[in-house]
Amino acid sequence: MSQNYLKVKGLSKKFGNVVALNNFSLEVARGELVTLLGPSGCGKTTALRLVAGLERQDSGTIFLESRDLTLIPAHHRNMGMVFQAYSLFPNLTVAENVAFGLQMRKVDRSARIKKAHELLDLVGLDSQSARFPHQLSGGQQQRVALARALAFEPEILLLDEPLSALDAQVRSNLREEIRRLQLSLGTTTLFVTHDQEEAMSISDRVGVMNEGRLEQIDTPDDLYNHPKNVFIANFVGLMNQVSGTKTGKSVSVFGANLKVKNEVVTDGRVLVYIRPEFVELECTESDADAKVISRLFLGSVSQVICQLNDGTIVHSLLSSRMSAEFAPGIRVKIRVNEDEVLVSNG
Amino acid sequence: MSLVVQESGKANSGAPSTRGATIHPALLTFIPLLPFILIFGFFFIYPIAALVYVSFLSNENTFTISNYVTAFSKPYNQGFWNSVKLGLLSALMGAIPGAIAAYFLEIKGSVKIRRVIAALNGVLANTGGVPLAFMFTAALGIQGFITVALKYVGIDLYANQFSLATFSGVLIVYLYFQLPLMIIVFSPAITSLRKEWREAASNLGASRSKYWRHVGLPILFPSFLASFLLLFASGFSAYATVNALTVGNFPLTPLQIGGLLDGNVSATQLHLGKALGVVMIVISALAVVPYLLIQRRVARWTS
Numbered sequence: 001m002s003q004n005y006l007k008v009k010g011l012s013k014k015f016g017n018v019v020a021l022n023n024f025s026l027e028v029a030r031g032e033l034v035t036l037l038g039p040s041g042c043g044k045t046t047a048l049r050l051v052a053g054l055e056r057q058d059s060g061t062i063f064l065e066s067r068d069l070t071l072i073p074a075h076h077r078n079m080g081m082v083f084q085a086y087s088l089f090p091n092l093t094v095a096e097n098v099a100f101g102l103q104m105r106k107v108d109r110s111a112r113i114k115k116a117h118e119l120l121d122l123v124g125l126d127s128q129s130a131r132f133p134h135q136l137s138g139g140q141q142q143r144v145a146l147a148r149a150l151a152f153e154p155e156i157l158l159l160d161e162p163l164s165a166l167d168a169q170v171r172s173n174l175r176e177e178i179r180r181l182q183l184s185l186g187t188t189t190l191f192v193t194h195d196q197e198e199a200m201s202i203s204d205r206v207g208v209m210n211e212g213r214l215e216q217i218d219t220p221d222d223l224y225n226h227p228k229n230v231f232i233a234n235f236v237g238l239m240n241q242v243s244g245t246k247t248g249k250s251v252s253v254f255g256a257n258l259k260v261k262n263e264v265v266t267d268g269r270v271l272v273y274i275r276p277e278f279v280e281l282e283c284t285e286s287d288a289d290a291k292v293i294s295r296l297f298l299g300s301v302s303q304v305i306c307q308l309n310d311g312t313i314v315h316s317l318l319s320s321r322m323s324a325e326f327a328p329g330i331r332v333k334i335r336v337n338e339d340e341v342l343v344s345n346g
Numbered sequence: 347m348s349l350v351v352q353e354s355g356k357a358n359s360g361a362p363s364t365r366g367a368t369i370h371p372a373l374l375t376f377i378p379l380l381p382f383i384l385i386f387g388f389f390f391i392y393p394i395a396a397l398v399y400v401s402f403l404s405n406e407n408t409f410t411i412s413n414y415v416t417a418f419s420k421p422y423n424q425g426f427w428n429s430v431k432l433g434l435l436s437a438l439m440g441a442i443p444g445a446i447a448a449y450f451l452e453i454k455g456s457v458k459i460r461r462v463i464a465a466l467n468g469v470l471a472n473t474g475g476v477p478l479a480f481m482f483t484a485a486l487g488i489q490g491f492i493t494v495a496l497k498y499v500g501i502d503l504y505a506n507q508f509s510l511a512t513f514s515g516v517l518i519v520y521l522y523f524q525l526p527l528m529i530i531v532f533s534p535a536i537t538s539l540r541k542e543w544r545e546a547a548s549n550l551g552a553s554r555s556k557y558w559r560h561v562g563l564p565i566l567f568p569s570f571l572a573s574f575l576l577l578f579a580s581g582f583s584a585y586a587t588v589n590a591l592t593v594g595n596f597p598l599t600p601l602q603i604g605g606l607l608d609g610n611v612s613a614t615q616l617h618l619g620k621a622l623g624v625v626m627i628v629i630s631a632l633a634v635v636p637y638l639l640i641q642r643r644v645a646r647w648t649s
Contacts, residue, residue: 054545074548081549087542090647091564100560104551132647145546152551 004065005030005188006051006156011060012212013046020046022212024060028156028190033182034217035191035199038209039235044192045160047209051190052158053077064155075104080149080187081158085165087145088133094144095120095129101152112151119147122181139170146178150185157182159191163198175202196236200224208232229262230344233273240279240314244272244343251343254289254333259340270343276303278338279316281326288331290314295326306332394627401620413621422622425599428513430629432598433582436520440581441574444528445566451529452536464533467526474523479590482510482519511592519587524577531576535569568644571637578633583626599626 006028013021021043028034036044049055051062053074062069069077080101088097095116102112120126123143125136133141142162149157159178163171179202182189193199199206200220207217208231216228227233234241244253246267251260253272281292281304290306293313302323304316314334318326326332404410416422451460473481485492486503487510493503509515539562547557585600594601599622606619 052545052549054548074545075551075553077549078551079549081546083542083546085542086540087546089543089547089561091561091644092647100547100552101550103560104556134647148546148550158549 005032006190007061007063008047008051009061009063011047011050011062012058013043013050013055014058019212021050021057024209024212024214026207026214026217028188030188031186032204033179033189033191033202035193035203035206036209036214037193037196037199037206037236040194042209043212044194044209046212048158048160048190048192051156052079052081078152078154079156079158080152080154081160082142082145082149082162084161085138085142088141088148090133092132093129094125094131094133094136097133097144098129098148098151100148101154105152107152115151116147119151120144122150123147123177137170138166139174142166142174143177146174146181150181150187155188157187157189159189161193163193164195171198178202200236208235210235227342230273230342233342238276238315238317240274240276241271242274242308242312242314243310244270246270246343251341253341254336256336258336258338261340261342262344265343265345270345273342273344274336274338276315276317278336279314280335280337281306281316281318281332282335283325283330284333285331287333289334290332292326292328292330292332294328295323306334308334397620397623397627400617401624403617405614405616413615413618414625416615416618417621417625421597422599422602422618425597425602425622426625426629428597429582429599429626432513432516432520433578433580436517436524436581437574437577439517439521440524440528440577441532441570444525445532445570445573447525448529448532448536452533463529467530470526471523471530474584475586476590478519478522479587482522482591486510486518511596513596516588516591516596519591520581520584524581527580528573528577531573532569535566535573539565568637568640571640575633575637579630582630582633 004027006026008024008026011021011024012019024043024047026034026047036047038044046055050057050060053069053072053076057070060070064077088094089100092100095113098116098119099112102115107115117126117129120129123146125140125143125147128136128140128144133144136144142165145162162178163174166174175198178189178191181187182202191199191203200223203220205217206220206223208215208223210231216223216232218226223232224237227236233239242253244251246252246260246265246269248267249260249263250257251270251272252258253274258272290308292304293307294305296303296305297320300320301317302320304318304323304326306314306316308314316323316334401413402409402411404412418426451463455463482490484490487493488504496503510519543561543565544557547561548554552560583600585604588596588598589601589604592601594605603619603622603626606622
């Protein structure tokens with residue numbers, strides 16, 4: 001996929017003395033769904049708002065193909081945006097809300113009403129077109145906001161945590177709906193969320209942000225399996241942190257010598273990062289590393305939580321069938337079923 | 347108090363009787379409203395009803411409409427016209443700049459400035475009557491300190507027949523409390539405008555003026571109209587300030603009513619003042635009609 005549709009280069013933004021965005025660069029391909037993921041205050045929403053034109057950057061450029069948008073005001077950027085909540089105009093009906101973008105583009109009344117109904121049909125709300133926003137549920141309102149953002153066929157769809165105010169079930173349904181619509185319409189989409197499950201489940205690529213910088217941008221698979229640094233490893237998915245001893249390019253942990261992925265730490269005592277699915281358990285009475293303290297049944301898999309002799313907690317993800325024998329109190333030996341690990345100074 | 351009576355079949359079934367005085371649920375919701383209903387009845391409905399009744403009485407206590415015939419004749423019709431004009435103009439001159447000031451204070455003003463202005467507005471909006479008239483006389487009267495100071499720099503306020511006791515003079519004095527009152531009552535409407543609406547409109551292709559035309563102003567208009575009516579009522583019925591400024595000589599309905607009640611004017615009809623009062627009530631009620639019409643439309647998207 002050629003990643004040259006949206007090109008953001010070296011964006012920086014300060015609010016007073018607070019650096020919200022620090023030399024942020026990103027390229028998005030046409031038709032791609034890229035998610036910016038990160039903790040609160042990492043700059044992901046600022047990045048999105050700069051792309052939308054709702055904030056003015058201190059430095060950097062924004063290009064859409066060859067068109068320089070850097071100084072173009074928001075209302076001339078032709079980007080659809082869905083906000084966290086409460087962005088529907090309360091004085092307009094659902095259909096009028098959806099047709100608003102077309103009205104601003106001077107599309108004639110009959111054409112815009114037809115388009116509004118088409119879009120409402122796509123999000124399953126055509127029957128609600130004559131209602132007012134306050135008569136809809138939160139999930140329905142966000143669906144209307146999505147239809148409104150798509151109605152004028154924007155060049156880019158921007159989603160600013162559109163699911164964060166919804167309950168779990170609605171959230172999950174709407175998440176799938178967003179992806180379905182995005183794929184069927186082929187709309188290039190930039191999505192901002194702090195929810196990694198949301199990000200990993202619907203994105204072509206996920207960019208993880210921290211302190212105003214883009215730490216890593218990759219496919220969800222690569223991000224999870226090949227985090228570039230300790231922050232990503234800790235932020236994306238569940239990660240065990242256990243003590244090990246590093247010597248050169250290998251680290252010794254639970255009696256095994258594993259290769260070290262990163263080269264930035266000195267030899268000696270280090271923290272080793274291991275995903276729960278790479279932690280295997282074996283019941284033993286002698287030579288045990290840990291004691292099982294609980295087992296969480298999650299359906300086809302279960303999470304077995306163990307406590308090492310030094311008090312460290314280690315999570316192991318096993319098939320529920322295999323995990324049945326690890327009842328609380330059982331003493332276990334731990335094996336790491338991974339060749340390469342990330343380490344940091346402990 | 348109502349009694350909940352058991353159905354006859356059940357009452358005869360032999361089960362232990364639970365018959366007793368039980369307060370009906372509808373009555374339970376009515377009881378807490380009773381003090382309000384009593385006060386409303388005694389101090390609002392009863393005086394109005396009495397006023398309407400008496401306004402149709404002649405000096406001999408027989409039915410007549412002559413009080414109303416006189417009320418709509420000179421000089422009283424001039425009083426109505428001046429009162430309505432003063433109410434409308436002072437409301438308009440307070441409402442438009444007041445709404446703009448409220449917008450800039452709420453949207454652009456810092457928390458500190460908002461607090462200071464809010465405190466100041468609270469004082470200004472509640473300053474009226476004789477103290478306000480005295481303040482203006484002391485400042486802008488013929489010997490007022492601003493008048494005298496301006497004379498020193500070559501500006502004679504009174505060169506062109508300016509006087510606080512004229513219509514324009516009274517209008518200036520009324521603005522003193524109308525403007526702050528508008529800022530106070532309209533600010534909550536401004537704060538209810540969500541930033542997301544402005545941003546969403548902009549994102550959808552609306553310029554600032556289009557946002558105001560299609561979203562901002564339609565949302566604010568009912569509140570603006572309600573605030574305007576409040577200002578109108580305040581200007582239309584104000585008595586003490588204008589009475590002190592003009593020594594009761596300005597043809598305004600509240601002053602005319604005051605004069606009739608005090609017996610300071612020679613009137614052959616004892617109940618003329620009551621008829622003037624009833625007409626004032628009718629004008630105030632009519633002024634609320636446009637608001638009710640707008641409110642009915644707005645109710646579709648607010649409730």
